[in-house]
Amino acid sequence: MNYDIISRVLEFCSHDYILLSHCALVNSQFNLAASKLLYCFVTISPKFNPQAVLNLRDPGAIPKGSNFTSAFLPRYAPFVRVLEVSGHISPRPPPRNTLSEKIATALPTFTNLTSVIFTPVTYHEDLFAASIPILHNLSYLTELTVNASCTDDDHAPAIVQTTRLRRLSLKSPGRTILNLLPEWLGRLSPNLIELHLQDNCGSVTPGVLKVILPHVEHSLEAFALGLSYSLMNDDVYTFLDHLPHLKRLQLRYYWQLRPPKHQPTLSGLRSFSATYLAMHTRKEVDDFDKWVRRAISRSPALHVLSLLCEADEDDRVTYISHDALADHLVKKHADTLRVLDFSNAFLGVEALKEVLRVCTRLEVLAIQSGKESLDVLLTHVSSMKSRLRSISLNICNAPRNYQVDQVIIDDILRKGQPTLRRLAVDDTVWEATWFTSTEGQTSLIVQQAEDQTCSKM
Template sequence: MVSVSSVNLDVLELIFAYLSGNDLASIALVSRSFFAGVIPRLYSTLLFRASHSKRYPAVISPFAAIAAHPELAIHVRHVDIREIPNVKSHYNPKFLLECRRALEMCPNITSFRCSKNTVPPLIGALEKQDRLHDLRINASLTTDQSIKIIKLSKIRNLTLDFASWNLMNLLPQWTGTLRSNLITLTLFMANELNETVLGAALAELPGLLGLHIVGCAKVDHAAIFRLVTHTPLLESLSLTTGEASRPLSQPPSSLACLRNLAIDTRLTPVGPMHPPSTSALSAILTYINASSPRLVSFIVKYPDRQMAIPNSLIQQLITAHAPTLRNLSFIDCALGTTDSLTALCRACTQLERLEIWIPVRDLTIFTVAISRSSTLRTLVGVGAHTHSPGPSLAQDSVRVMMMGVPSLQKVVAGEGRIWTRRKDPRGHLAIGLERRPNHVAAIHWFMPRE
């Protein structure tokens, strides 16, 4: 007879890989065998977010737990700091000390993420991480701090948020060091970044696969298209639009490998009585189509939730990319008409994930439109598109959509609700509900969806 203690430890670790959160902690209390099998998974990620910060120091931080039990440090692979406790409007120095000590003790960290401007006290510990491959930080650093951070020479995926001019001036030097490693470069809200510096940095990265330059005031879509001549292998591209009249480089840069495109639109009114022009979006689609890329995902974000994507743009997207699109995201905007949604769902024969505003009041018409897709598996609601709160998605509404769209397996709604298709004992449709707390997103909105 097989007992828990006789199950191979490797098998237990594979089983526990499907669990997360409090389930892991509960499993660790079952038996010594379960404890040994769950520990690598339980301490693989040190996550600290707002809910933890509110209870600190009454509840011990995961970094203090590592300091108290050094034998656990070997299991840590990922560090994700999304919030920092405060003391009298200042970051808690005790917490930062715990973080630094834990980082120094963990030899196998492969990814580090810190959303807050607290990286400087941790730079010394990061320099010792020989296996660090993924880095995302708030990069508002001084010159001395920037000189230290660019010593990290094994980064494969680099994300710099709110980077200062001190670090941007050193970016070409850093990318030169990372030339053989770096595959994804993301610069978000780097207001001091200019075309000259970015061009020098990209010249060092001919093998780059992902480039995401969003919210950088001095580098718009026209500048990006002039610079991607340095990166012919790009598979993912995110950019912010500028003035529609800005000329694009000719002949068009080769983007034949492009699979994921995200556009952050910054639209300006044509006149006091006319809506903002979307000609920049149309120009971008026309420009990339010259390379005949096979887009798998397309993401667009508008600056105003009350704006709609014109039917002409939807038709342009369908004409060029309908056969290959699997993921579509329309953030802070709506489609011009229901006919546009119907046409998209009918034409995109491989569509699996749709991120869009779900009009609860017109759910029947919406369901008919998305039922034109026989491959749609995941529907993500991105919130109401008016300033007044609307009705929330309920279980009955989800049932209507799943009955109308047989392929639909999951509906992700607001307030951390995830509805999934299930079957009751008689084989009839049942709707399961999972609630997850709303946390700061682990990735930027423009990054390719899994």
């Protein structure tokens, strides 16, 4: 069978593991192609189980849904590119808990492994003690993401011996790993192009940024920084000003009494993501929007802007518009902006009209807005000059019994530009697809998508 046909078939089910497993049973050619997708990403990530916590005989068994055990087989091991160990791993010690030994045994067999993610929520302190030294010998390993399970006092000296990395992510880095970080970055330079210090970064001080700067200033293209009350905006901006090749940036916002003295000059920045806690007042939103504007105002080539709210499920939801920020985007970044992710940020209908009218290169739009926003889309979609291909809309401030009119959805996708093929409203995704009949006639069909996710990239 032609491999081009097989690859085309598998393209439609690349994210559906059940369909891929069925494809693998068709014949040997399908088996080979499907197996490469089935075992590209191997995960051990048990969900929280109160009974397992209380079970003193828990051996730390591999979850039933994991493909880790079969990935051991010689025919599948070369296909593994990413290994993730996360979730609630049993804290029982060896020898009853054999997971540590299994991971260490598997790593050398995954000869083409490029990315390792060791970020369990619960675990035994020596879960990765035998695995960390093996990482040093993985020839193709270029991406590493770890948390305290690998960066505590006992394991940090070993993990920093890992070299050849191009992307390094440290979750909630503590003082020990940060003290070793300059030396580690010195060995990784100049290959390292991404450094992500994420989640609780309270130990990251101005001094830490100062000592790591010489090792990353000439190579870093992506940087992320989590929450640190030890840092003022000026501390972060001074650090960023010395990264001339920076293209992607993610920062965690928190309100500060003293405004920054200067704006960062990030002339090459392509993507900016801001994470923040839920805000409930007009002043909070205005201060946040002002902070975002200051961060991106000197980035003339901005392509992506994402606002990511870290609200808890029980947080009171307040829909306060970010229209002032949208106005800044319309005036300063309309000619370059391609992805606007306001999934957690409310946008008024007038601001939405301006974004649709002026941002001519916009490809992906995700917002929260009122129920009138569907009418705005219907009115403006046919005259838009942008190349929108995906719209995600979360309807807010609507009556409890409010239901989306299927006719409006159909009209938006039919009257929109030829590039617009995906529209998500609340939890439902619709797709527009061209079909050709046996007589050669083409028609546009609008229907709910089988994959109910609306990609932002």
